[in-house]
Structures are given as structure tokens and as C-alpha cells.
Amino acid sequence: MQVLTLIRVLFFNLIFLFWASIAFSGVAHQIPSDLLADDYESSDKSVNIVVRNGVKELRFKKNQSVNFKVNLSKAGLYKVRVHYSSKGTTPQLNAKVNDGQKLDFNFEATPYNSDYVDRNIPEYFEFLYGEQIFTLKAKSDNFYLVRLEFIKVDYLYEKVPGEIRAGAFFKNPDPVTTYVRDGQQEIQFKKDQKIFYKLDVKEAGYYDLYLEYSSPNYNPLIRLDFQEASVDDSQLPKTSSASDFIDEATGHRIKLYPGYNEMEFLSMRAGFNLRKVELKRIGSLSTDVPGKVSAAELLSTSGYGKVLKNGGEWEYQFQKNERVKYRINVAEDMYLKFDFKYIAQEEDALIEFGVGNSLYNYGAEKTNEWKNIEANDSIFFSKGSHEITIRAKNSGFRLRNFNAKEGNAGQALALYQVNSGGPTKAEFKAELGINDSLQVFNGDQNLKMAVFGSFADSTREISLHSRDSSVPTEVPTDIFKTLRVEKNTADYHSSGLVYRFSAKPGNYRVRLHSVSLNVEQRIRVESEDDSLKEVFVVPSNSKNVAYSVEYDLSLGNGERELIINLIPEFPTEKFQLAGIEIFSDSELNWSFPNLAKRYISNGGRGSKDGLSWENAANIGKLNQMIGELSNTGGEVLIDSQSGVYELNSELVIKKGGASSSKKVIVRSSSPNAYVGRAEFAGTRIDPWPEAGAGSPKGKQLFVLLDGADNLEFRDISVKNFGNGVVRVGANIENLSLIDMDAKNVAKFFENYISDSAQSPSADVDGLVAKFIDIRGYDQGGFRFKHHSKNLLVRHIYGDSEMQRGACTAKDKCDFAMGISVEGHNENVVLRQSTMLNHHQFNDFSGAYYNGDSVASEGDVTNLLIMDFIAAGNTDAGFDIKTQDAVLIRTVAIDNKRNYRSWKSMELEQVSSISPNHRGGSGSRNHFWAYKNSPQIYIYNSFVYDEEDIPTFAWDDNPKATFHVSDESIFQIKNLDFLREKQGSYLKISEDTILIQN
Template identity: 30%
Template sequence: MYSPRPPSLRALLPVPLAAALALACGGDDGQAGESGGSEEAEADIGASESESESSGSESESGESEADSSASSESDSESESGGVELGPAVLRVNVGGPAVGDFIADDAQGSAYLASPDTQPFTLDSVSPDASVPEDLPLDVLLSGRREPAALEGGTGQLRYAFPVEPGTYQLRLHFSGEAPEGAAAQLVVDGLAVGDPLSLTALTAGGSAATVVHEITAEAWLDIELIRTPYAAMPQLSAIELFGEGSLRDGPAGARFHITTAGGGDGSSLDSPASLAQLPSLLAAAAPGDEIWIHAGDEDYAVSSELSLSGAGTQDLPVVIRGVGPSGWHDPGRPRIVGTRADPWTPEGDTGNTIFRVQAGADHLHFANLELQNAGNGAWRVAGPVAGLHIERVIATNVHRLLEDYAGGGNEDASMTGLVLEDISVRGYARAVARITDDSSQILIEDVFGDSQAQQYSAFSTGLTFYETAHDATVRRAVMLNHQQLDVDGYWNADGFSSESGNYGLHFEDTYAAGNTDGGYDLKSIETLLTRAVAADNKRNFRFWGEGEFVDCLGLDPNKRGGSGTQAQVHVNPGASLVVTGSRFVDASAGTIVFDVDGDGVGVVEGGCVEFVGELQTVEEGGSLMLVGVDEGCSSF
């Protein structure tokens, strides 16, 4: 007989998951019945169309302040951890104010910070160990950054991006602030793992501080990431030093165009900046490798109609639309673009306008470091086939959708090839973070956080939706919370992640879904793989209709908030074929079914464990469920 879960479950779970469950409580479209969420038609694409949904060179001299102050020193004779250091290039007091040659990083719009949800922390005191250089100002160890406790089901990544001359550098990282038990992170530089995973718990034990040094090779943008190991606590960091013979770059190799809130010039310089309304013409004039800088300032950019974007870069030389500080990309600042969506949102309110309409053939556009507020059905709307769309370092609040993929303007298809969404945080939306449709493929969605905040609308929300025949996508370290369809008759829909029967080749890795009134994962796709996916506090944590495999996944405490349908950890629907290996399912509610198989669904569960007080399984006539080596109790996992 299976034993019920002990009352001290959270002591058995990884720290971040226990914290996330405590804070995640609260959650695409479809018919009101238990159909699994096919999308309904809606006419909120934009004011210009009514469409229903279906099933200038500038040369600037001088180094940046950070570069000139840091590179005045030379540490070429010193060694740290056996690595000989070159001249100082840059020093960053992570999460803290400027200290000596260390530049400040205590603002949300810090110049080089790429992870939108990390927050500063401060310490009263610190005890440096022998690895910390004697000449390091100890004040830089009294601050740092990590994702807050509210996101400890979250993306688990801390990233900085520095514009440097390509070459060899020495990277010195400083850690302080006692990390939780089991905190560990992999250092990744320009996409490649460097060294073994770091035990942040050991480095900061007892309130100590420690230093780690690596020699690295940098590309033109030096990406430094600390990525937590699976189920570990959040990574943290207190200071960054970069040494070497190279230097910071003050701009791209191509031309720069400038946009400010007071602009009206030709955009060729900050002395003659353009307005945001001129972005389409600047983009049309831009050559591959050029950048258009939208400068942050004291005022927001108000946009009441969509900006129609044509023009293109190349795979090696995209055209970049980049938010920068008042003077450039070394300054802190993130420009905020504000649309017309009702704020505060009500279901009867104005859905608002699209901000960026990406036209067919507008290939290899790269958007970075922007804040969007009050946007309509697509802060970005892709209206025709495009390749290489890349959106990163974005914060959005109160949007209908962040990314809408819907053909228009005479196009019958809006397939996206090579889409990248990364380092994005979206809070407050009624439809989705992103809908990916048509024959879109080669997709990467990484370190994306979405919290619908239970916004209501005539059609329900889903965090991330794959539709039509979209395929070959990797979703990594994405978090989707609180998609909820409330107080309706019959079945309550709204999911964290969803796919349809035409989708295939989808891989969800280290993802998290919680607080949704239907599925954490509601997947009809084939060739579907979930690796270390976590679902908590959803009516049906994992709801599967297609063909695929779950590996090392975790289901916690399903929660039916209302409507019809069962409360379950794993719901296998008619026609589904699912293999679950090495996974854990833990729950203390008598109303929960661990494995719920409908119709002729087939499920095989190998290894892993269950803890429950409700029913282990229900299998309808014609269905099949095989449990092989599933442990009673999860305390040993």
C-alpha cells in the first residue's frame, strides 16, 4: 500500500521548489468544454485591420568612462589563482554603488545587466577568505544580485553582457552573502561551460566571501552567465572584474542611428536625433550590421499606432534596435515604450495597439534592452514570413500578448524561422507571452518569465502557445504562472504551456508552470520531450494528448480552483502515448488522482516515486497504464 505524504514534505524538496510553491499560488484559447484549449477567433489584432484568428553613420571618439578609469591600471605582473592578469578592462560592483574603479550596478536598468528579474541584496558584514585579493575594496562584497525568493521556481540564471574587443581575457568573479544549502551554478561564457559547477554554498559558507578566476576567450559581446544546476537554489554574484589586452567597445562596427523622446532630426547623431515614429524609415535605410539606438531619458515613448518595420540584416550582421542609456550603451537606462491598452486592465477595456509590426521579409532584426507597457495584441506582431527575429533583455507589463505571430497585409503565412526569445520578463497579460504558429521552426525560448496575474478576457490565457505546425523548438528555463479562467460555466481552461496536434519536435527543459486553472503543461504535440519540467498548483499538472516522454520531471500539489474535470498530477487523454521516467509526484490532497487515463490513452511510468493520499490511478475502459519500479515515497529522491 502506498503511504500518505508526511506533513514535512517541503523539508524533502529542493529549496527553490518549496519556496516557489509557496509563492506561485494564484495562472490558450478554446471551447468552454474539456477540449484541451483550441483557440477561438478574436478581432483584437490592431486598429488598422479586422482579422479573425484560425485553428546614417556616426563616428564618436573617446573611451567610455568605465573603460578609461579601469584601463588606467595595469595588473600585468599580478597573479590570481594561477592565472596571470592583464590590465584591468572593467570592474562592476554587482548590485551596489560605485566603489573606486568599480562601476555601479544598483539600478534595474544597469548598463550591462541582461537578466531582468534579478534584484540587489546588501550585507552588513563579510569575511573574505584567502582567495579574495588583498587589494579588493571590501565594500564591493557588501552587495550582490540574485533572483528574489518569489521567483525561486524561476529561470535560475544571472547574466551580464559586455561589448568588448574579441580576444583573450581574465575573468575574476567575487561571491559573498551566505548562499542557501545546495546552491550551485555553472559558469557559462559566450554559450560555453567554463570549469566545473561552482558550489556557491561552499564558497560563501559561514558568511565568507570567495574569488574565482578563469582565463576566457571573448566574442564581440562577452556573455557571462551563472546558471543554476537542476533544482538548486538561485545563483548569486557580488562583483565582476575583467582583465586583458583588449578593451570595451563604444559602438558597433556599422553605423549608429539615434532616437530620443525629443527627436525630430535625421537620427545621424545625438545632436540630430530622430523620433520613435521615424524608426520605420531609419530601419529601411539601415545596412546589415547597423544599430538603431533608442535612448532612455526622463520621459516615456508614447505610441498610439503600430510601427511597421521593413528592411533586414543578415545572419552574421543583423540590424539591431537597441535600448541604451542617455549617452550610449555604457550608460544605465532602459527606454520605456507605452501603448494604449487599458491600465488598469479590465476585460471590457481597450486591448490597445501593436507596437512593432514586423513585415514579411524583415529578416534578422535584433531587439534588445527595451521596456514595454500597455501594449495590445502583440507588442511585436509578425505579419509575414521572417527569419532570425531575436528579442532579448525585455521587461513588459500589462500587455495583451508580448509576441503575436499572425499573418496579415495580404500574407497567408507568418512562419518564423530561427526565432530567439531570451531574458524576458512579462507581468500582467490576458492572452499570452507568445503565440508561435504557422510552420515556424528552429526556435529557442530561454530564460523567459511570464505571470498573467490572472488577467481575465473573453478568451482565456496561456503563457506560451504553439499552434498550427510550428516545430523544432527548445524552451529552456521558462516560467509560466497564474493563467486562470474564472467563474465560467463548465470546464475552466488556461494553461502554462500548450501545443496543438500539428506541432512536433518540442523540448521543454528545466521549465516551471504553476497556478493555472487547467494544465501546467497541456500538450497535444508529437515528438515531445520534457526534461526536469516542474508543475505545481495546477488543476492537472501535466495534461498530455500527443506522443512523447517526460524525464526527471516533478509534480507538486495539483489544485482544482473550479469548473469540471478531475484534479490530477498526470492526465493522459484519449489517443495519447506517454512514457514517464525517473519522475516524482507528491501531493497531500484526497481529491488528487496521480495518474488519470482517459479513453484509449496509454501511459508507461518507469522509476521515480509517488506520495499521495488520494487515488493512485484511474484508467478508463480501453486505456492502459503500466507502473514499473515506481517507489512508494519520495524521501530518498
């Protein structure tokens, strides 16, 4: 019996060894090709192969690894496609090549185990020439593998400086033999065999050449070709055996340029075995100036342009937007001017020339012949080595050399240059070298440019037929070749252009450049604090003459931003701006006070005490973080890179700064200094229903109660909140809201008293709201109640997007308002803003449709509205019940009644264009007056329509009187109406211009 048992054991062991010899035969499968489920090499657990409907499945156990032996005929990057099923379980997988590149990834589950799908592993894998092991591991159950497909997608580019792996070649005309010895791959050459490598050279320079090799029979005789440079070597020592590898410096120094290169490696003797080639960078390419610098002498590049030799001279062929770096040696402190020898075959030449953090922009015409770009700037360089960059902004740019010549000292320091109509809308420029301690921020951080204007159809080519004597001689004429056209229409967002520049307090000079039209252009130039208020007059001239003008201005203490506003002055309907420059004669220093800080991230980090990014508090501690800075002032920084802050309750704030000079700023930032906006999301239904009355309506975000004084919120993005992104619920002082945007909210700002307030009201004494974008609201942009004062709302863009409110009865239909000034508010200024599309939807017969861009009530005092566009409303553009309100350069377009006056008021340089009746009772007209508004004065204004629309309309007696004077322009269809109504209620001066459409 024991003998029979022993025979059975031996028999089954032999059977197992037979099948194991088949399963683990070690056959390497040629790649690229498909590997089937049973093509595996080995596994760390027993393998289960099942045949289902003629398809073989390799059924993985949890945490099982399976190895596949592959044989690569070509090194390269390969995409691996997996054909699998995994019923109801998300496959969690890991893949690796040999013991190198590893990747964790997930695929999606399949409905059934027989539902096979193909999915690509999300990253490419590097495979060298010859035999290698590809390992696939399932970290989850129920993963059934049918097939692996290997697809070559690119060559391997070996990075230089660094080691070039022997098996990473992309071409071998006479196939070489590869081995793996001591865990390392090597190549055995026959006589005159060669292989080719792709190199990715990161930095230009001089490189020393090293080889790791063995050659037991002969001294190696090799040749390496790099572009046009060749290295021959017969001086390397032989080795004692084939396994005795040495790492040898060849003594050869090679000059390489950045970008993709090819290297040919040839062994002219047999028995040479190679493990690696190494190129070690030992020095950079550098050129002495003044003098010419070859385009091929570059240090590095951001793209994949080419160094080529054409006609016996080197050149560099740029890709579009590629930035190339060079190094020059300056013998002594001096000013240098540059010219650039170029060809631009596809588009006009546009280059950006960088010195340190300074950027200069030059352009020239398209050409197929070598020409020069002559730069006008004299740039200061201190003695020593400097890096400079050249970026090609257009396609087809080729550079042969650039010539550095001595320039002129004493040129003004251009801190900023904006080519208003250029392909880049703003360019940063700051002079370096005058002061070694000068610090300049990155251009994207240091220059904010808010252009409230259209980008479409804003440029055109001009010819500079003549040059007016007012243009400074150092102004580059190229700046006049492209223009921005600004119009007073709703499509252009607001009246004029706004440019913002980071700056320290001090004295500045602004230079503006324009080009003439066939009519005179009047451009109002204003600083944000109104210390500069001038009008730049560009004479009419049909020959496109260039004009420039300079103004001096100052930036006060505590300010960090220089803001220039450019606005059409009546009767100018549009103007052309070529460029704007900011200069300073004072010593520059961009450092600002180092404020105390607290830190917040999404969910918090570490100890969550808020004292560092590593220990950032969560957003629920915002009030606490503000309170910790109350006595000193400072900043609460909210991490903009830690995800969306999703909130279902408001953030109540009862703390603030001790004074206006010790305010607390709440703003976005991040640990890596990225200044994107932190995003907050609420619970309001999104999208808002077209029928209105959606639910949930959303909650408030920031609720400010007693103590929340001297606060500033900036660089914040919100969506889906309710009646108040910012809601003031108690008396507060000195609140600033800057650089914010909101989408799908009930209302952006509101002040009404909270039940938990200790103060008797919710008055705001001192509000600045600027550069705010609000899109989609069913109640309003801003609503001011109670007895607030000293309110400034400026640079606002609001579009309700016709969100609809609830409507339950004829007199109970909600509607949106752009800005509503109610209560006893005083000293209110609304400037340079646009409010659009406030609609009331009322299906009850005889209903009057409300919905205004700006509305004010009768107890408000000192109301000023300037440079404001109101358009697309079911009622008024401006509905003003405030005594003696003043409107200057406002534009009302496409409203039922563009201007509604309930009391005496003044309108100066206003425009009324094409009223539109969208429904409900009441007629459309340009100007409507209530019976108790006795005197309405209209100066230098413009009225336009193409339909039979009443220009003036009155309520019941006693009628108000309209006074029209100072060369106002009426270009309307119904001139007879104007003539008939002149008398006690309509007084039109003789200098008014009447044009019938």
C-alpha cells in the first residue's frame, strides 16, 4: 500500500512539473504585439486560467502579481491597452517595467464578467531594447484579464546632461546583441556595427564624455557623431575580461545645443560591450558683448525649435511662443541697444526680448529675406554675466544672430508698457541694473489689467504717413501698428478702458498713444483718486497720424495700485488707443509692509491653529483668525489650491481691524504663492429655473455683525448663494470688497439688520466695492438700506441673465434690480459700471413690468452716477427719485424708459439709445418725468433712435420742464414731436443739433 501511495505521489508530481515547464517556459514574446492571458511568465500566486465562450481569462486573486516576459525590437515609449472584465468591482491595479517605472491606477467596473472592455493604462511606459519583464498586479478581487496590447507611440529621448542607457537606442541597421549581466543591460558590438540615440539636451554648453564599457580583446576603436561634431577615440584601455566593466572619462569635450539631437555610436572593432554613455555639463556657452551673438549659441529653450546650418551660417528656427535663453558677458557697466537678423516667412515678426524680469516687445514685417529688427530701447547692463531671452510670438520666425551695440544713457525708466491692440493685451516692463536691490514681481502677478472692452475686431493695421511733433522721439513706432477701438455701447461693458498697475507710493508719468480718425477724439484721462483729470484731444485727420501725450500723477501713501481710466468725452462716441506707458524717475522698490498673517485651507491642516500653511485652520475659524489680527491688522490668507469651499451655512463675522490703518484683509493665496481665487459654493439650485421661484434659494455667505469693522475681502470667487454674498446685519465701518466674482446668487450685497445685532440698525459708514463681476441673480446686485453713507461702487459688471423671480399675483411678482439705493443713504457714488438685463415676468393682464439697472429713492441725498451703462431692462435704465441727483456720461440702451426722473436732476454728456418695450403697461421713451420733478437739465447729450419713439414723456400735471442745451445731439426719427412740444415744458437751446433718421 505504501509503495502504491509513493507511486501516485511521484506520478502527480511529474504531471505538475510537466505543466509547470510549459507555463513557466520563459519564452519572451516579441513586442509590439498582443499578449494573451496564458502568455504570462510567472506569478507570486497560483494562476487560474479559465476558458469562457472560447476566450481565455487570467483570473487574478487580490494582491496577485503576474509577470510577462517581452522582447523589444525597438526601444521606445509604449501605450499598454488592457482587455478585461470586472463585474461590479472597480479594478485597482499596479503596473511596472522591470524594477523601474511603477504606476497605480484604476479602471471602471463592468456589468458582467463576460462584458469585456478595452482601456488604456493612463501613462506610457519606457521599454529598452531586448528582453524585459512587465508586471501587472491586481489589488482588488474579481479582475479577469484577456489580453494586453503594446503600442509604440514615440522614441525614447535620453535627457542630457545625464546617463544614456545602452538599450535606449531608436535605430540599429545591423541588429546588435543585448545581455543582462549583474542586473544591468549591455550591448555587444560586432565590427562596424552602429546604433542611434535620440537626445533631449536641456541646456547648451560644453559636455565631457564618459563611457562604461568592457573590451577584453582590443583597445576600443569608436566614433560618436553629434550633429556636425564627431569624436573618434582609439586611446581607451582594454579590460581584463568581458565582465570587467570600467567607467572611463574619454577626455573629449563636446559642444551641444539645446533641443532634440541625434547621436550615432559606431564600434569599429568587435568585442566591445557598452553599458552607458554619460554626458556631464562642465560649462555654458557665453558671448562677449558689445558684438554679435549667434542664434545657435543658446543656453536652453522652452520648446522644440531647431539649430540648423543654412548657407554656411547657423540659425535657430523657433516654434510659436517658444522662449530661448542666451548668456552674454558685459565688459563694464553700460547701456546696450539690440538689433535682430531675422526671417519671418508665415506671419509678421513679433518677438519678446527679456532681460531679467524686464520684457521688451518688437515687431517687423513678414519677409523671406534676411532683414534687421532695430530695437529702440537702450537697456542698462552691469558688468558681468547676464541671461537674456527671446520669445517668438508668431509662427515661421528664424533668427541668425542679434547684435548688441552701445546705447544711450539717461533714458527714462519704463515700468510698464501696454500695447493696447497687440496680440498680448498687456506687457510688463521694468528696468533692472540701476539698483542692485531692485525687486520686481512676476509679470502676471505684478500687472493686473482689467479691460472693460471688447476684444473682438479691436485691431487694424495703419500706415504712419506722418509723425506729429508731440510724439516723443524715443516712442517705438511699432506700438502704433495695432489699435484698440473703444465704444460707448453695452457690448463694450462700460464707458472706457481701465488699466491697473502694481506700484508703490510716489511720482509717476503716464504716456498715452493714439492714432487719428476722420473726426476729433476726446479721451478723458483720470486716475482713480481723481488727482489726474485731463482730456487728451486727438485732432481729426484721415491720414492716420500718430499722437502721444504725457501727464504727471502721484500715488498716495498706503496705495499699491496705480489705476488709469480712459473714457470717451462728449461728443466722442469711440476712440482708438495704441498704447499706454508708465514711467518713474524715482528709485524703485517693490517691497510692501510685511503684515501679520493667518492661514486657512479647505478642511485645515496639521494642528489647525492657522499660524502657517502647514497648520492652516479650516474656513469655519475665519472669524477667529480675523480676531487674532484685530489689534495689529494683517491678512487672513485662504488657500485657493485646496479645493472648492462647499458651505451649507453662513460664515458669521464679528471681528475686524482696530482702525482703518490696521484693517484685516481676507484674500486668496496658496502655499506656492499662486494667486488664483479661492472658490466658495453654496446650496442655491443651479441652474436657476427659467420659471423662477427655485428651491433651495441658497444661504448667505459672509454675514457681518457688530465688531466687523475695517475689513477688506478680495480675490474671491463664489457661486450658488442666496440673499447676500455679503450681508451687513449691524452697524459697521470701513468695508472694502475688491476683485470678486459671483455666479447664480439671489443678491450680491445687502445691508439689513439682523435679529442677533446689538446695534439698532445695519448702517455702513464707508464702503468701497470695486472690480466685481456678478452674473446670474434674481433679486439684485447691490441693495443699500437704512442710513449708510460714503458708499463707492466702481468697476462693476452685473448681468442678471434674466433670472426670474416668483410671481403669485399682479402686484406680487419679484424682479431683479442692478443697484438699488434706498432708505436715508447719503454720499453715494456709482462709477464706471455696467448693469444689464433686469426683467420682471408678469403674466397678469395690465401689469406694469419693473426691473431697473439703477434705482434710487426719495430720502437719499448726494447721489452721483458717472460713466455707467444701463441696458436691456423691462423698465428703466436709471429710475431716479433722489432730489438733485447728478448723472455724468451715463449710457442707457434698450430699456423701456431709458431715464425716469421723479425730482429735479442734472444729466451731463448722457446718451439715450433705442428704447425697447418688452411687455406690460406703459410706453417706451427716452426721458420720462413725474409731475413733481420740476426742473430737469440735460447738457451736451446724445439721443438716438430709428423708430417713432417719444423722446420726452410726462406724467400728469403739473408737468416737469426739460432744459436741453450746450450742443446736445438728437438723431431721431420724430423731429416734429420735438418741435411741437417746445414751450413751457420743453426748452431746447438753439445750439442743439437736430438730425432726422
